[in-house]
Amino acid sequence: RKEVEQDPGPFNVPEGATVAFNCTYSNSASQSFFWYRQDCRKEPKLLMSVYSSGNEDGRFTAQLNRASQYISLLIRDSKLSDSATYLCVASNQAGTALIFGKGTTLSVSS
Amino acid sequence: DAGVIQSPRHEVTEMGQEVTLRCKPISGHNSLFWYRQTMMRGLELLIYFNNNVPIDDSGMPEDRFSAKMPNASFSTLKIQPSEPRDSAVYFCASSYSADDEQFFGPGTRLTVL
Numbered sequence: 001r002k003e004v005e006q007d008p009g010p011f012n013v014p015e016g017a018t019v020a021f022n023c024t025y026s027n028s029a030s031q032s033f034f035w036y037r038q039d040c041r042k043e044p045k046l047l048m049s050v051y052s053s054g055n056e057d058g059r060f061t062a063q064l065n066r067a068s069q070y071i072s073l074l075i076r077d078s079k080l081s082d083s084a085t086y087l088c089v090a091s092n093q094a095g096t097a098l099i100f101g102k103g104t105t106l107s108v109s110s
Numbered sequence: 111d112a113g114v115i116q117s118p119r120h121e122v123t124e125m126g127q128e129v130t131l132r133c134k135p136i137s138g139h140n141s142l143f144w145y146r147q148t149m150m151r152g153l154e155l156l157i158y159f160n161n162n163v164p165i166d167d168s169g170m171p172e173d174r175f176s177a178k179m180p181n182a183s184f185s186t187l188k189i190q191p192s193e194p195r196d197s198a199v200y201f202c203a204s205s206y207s208a209d210d211e212q213f214f215g216p217g218t219r220l221t222v223l
Contacts (some may be wrong), residue, residue, distance in 0.1 A: 032209045042216050043215060043216055044201075045214070046212075049211065097155060098155075
């Protein structure tokens with residue numbers, strides 16, 4: 001089983017739509033969780049950290065379910081500029097590195 | 111502030127040649143990571159350093175790959191000899207601690223003919 005698994009998509013949505021991504025992680029001892037965004041031919045950049053209580057940043061909401069070992073990202077009112085690949089990230093069991101999922105591709109169209 | 115710096119940005123070489131990729135992490139960061147990204151395999155961790163010491167190199171594909179970090183501001187990833195299947199984007203990233211937010215460099219796009 002891969003350590004961090006995501007639906008690769010692509011998710012094709014119209015502007016204004018709400019879209020949700022889920023990912024699962026295999027290491028029950030993972031302590032740090034993030035969502036990264038990667039634009040085409042660019043490096044990954046931090047979108048937001050994910051906290052146990054859930055957190056929101058504008059149109060983006062991240063949630064963590066430790067019991068089920070999954071992380072979610074909700075994007076409301078999608079914009080064309082949200083088109084990118086979203087990478088789910090969890091720390092490894094030893095807490096010494098981050099494990100990246102393969103990413104979910106989002107395409108927002110007008 | 112300068113982010114993570116990588117060079118070269120693009121490298122085209124022939125099979126069998128030696129390739130050296132370079133990285134300068136963000137000043138003050140204690141952890142440095144080398145990744146390889148391909149469409150098929152996604153982002154793979156090759157090796158990471160903590161305070162200039164290699165901690166885990168289990169992701170290094172084979173003995174043709176080696177990495178060094180002689181000081182806190184410089185690291186290299188070397189492939190010798192290179193093969194076409196090494197073609198990928200190689201990212202360097204740094205962070206304050208190993209499980210903290212990582213900042214990525216722009217990557218080196220390697221093509222081995």
